[in-house]
Amino acid sequence: MMPNQLDSDNSSITNQTYQRIYSMIIQGELKPGSKLKIEELRKIMGTGASPIREALSLLTSEQLVNRIDQRGFRVSHVSAESFAELLKTRCWLEERALRESMASQDMQWEERLLLAHHRLKREARILEETGLINPNWELRHKEFHTSLMSGCGSSLLIKFCDQLYDQNIRYRNAAGSISYSSRDVGGEHDLILKHVLDRNADKAVAELVSHYKKTGEFLALQLK
Amino acid sequence: MMPNQLDSDNSSITNQTYQRIYSMIIQGELKPGSKLKIEELRKIMGTGASPIREALSLLTSEQLVNRIDQRGFRVSHVSAESFAELLKTRCWLEERALRESMASQDMQWEERLLLAHHRLKREARILEETGLINPNWELRHKEFHTSLMSGCGSSLLIKFCDQLYDQNIRYRNAAGSISYSSRDVGGEHDLILKHVLDRNADKAVAELVSHYKKTGEFLALQLK
């Protein structure tokens, strides 16, 4: 899942390597489908082969890396089909997670969500100066979406959703910031929150799913 | 996922190691929560440390092993709570997968399922001679359950379900064969198939879920 940026120094070389490769893949620095040569990475990271291999093995869980016996590792490739599959699967799992969260009637969960929403609103999505996506927004956005599911009562399901979220970021970054530009993404988040607080599960789910599908349509176009 | 038993010889040492440790965990030979010391495993497997570490890193994806930075690997532990969570999550995901499979109206899928069911029926669950679970039954049983979901159109979801299935086997083996003894498990499988072929999704799902919940109640008792 999302590596913790804070303790990147004192942690093991394997962990540091893991985190660096993780973000290089998410950011699209390492191209989908490209070969991850141990020797090359070894030079870039300035380590031995073991931490590299171990980090890549760990990244296999996240489905960001594929390992083929005796012929090494590669960045898992992207395609319009696998994006469609990803989107579909996310909708299925997150619908379930959101419904369960809402059914639990957990006050603390509602409060966590409200807070996450507030923090997200406070961040601008695009930085004025650079025109790039604000990394804080990215963080808060993930936290908001994670909060929606965090009350479902299954850490397994939360983990799966988290994995899918990370896979999705890769597609977003690949497509650039276009996918959001013409939309009122903030308004969509507001609506989701509103329906949750109104305890209207059907509407909340419908809004969440439409939120994903809208982004999906843009991205699908980008992928030709 | 389920390692392929056939090519265990000519594959890499890492893969062989992976498979051996995998089944040792599933079979309960390596106790939940126990420490996986590299040096010990090294001696048992007769290899260097690298394949061991890499295999353990791969098993982390399956959630069968936990890795804690700087203090090694351990078999992930079992508990009544995490079993309940596992069971719940399996029901959620498999319901979705089964509904989607059925909605797809895929002839080939139905035929695969019928075949898997037939092959399962042909195997006895318990071997007369030894009184142990027939490994062929175990294999066919997994294939039958996998078939149910294989038409859902999302390899991601199938993989998740597969992971959860493997985690579940561990609980079954821990509890011994008691969990099934007093039940007509074969009949439950027949009913699931019947409802699928009747194209009655609600009944099929209900039967599948009740199939899991029945096993779950037995296991939950075993776990005290």
Place this chain on the structure above:
DNA sequence: AAATGAATTATTATCGATATTATTGAGCTT
């Protein structure tokens, strides 16, 4: 006796070198 902390031991993490296996390409055959 409980708590502290330095010294010892055990274990993990990492490196550098080598064995093993895949890939490439040049020369040969049809």
Place this chain on the structure above:
DNA sequence: AAGCTCAATAATATCGATAATAATTCATTT
């Protein structure tokens, strides 16, 4: 030219040794 074989090359997988870190022991102090 397309296909095949076999050497040359490149990459992966693995080993054995060592450095870094955690866990344990045991004497010392309160």
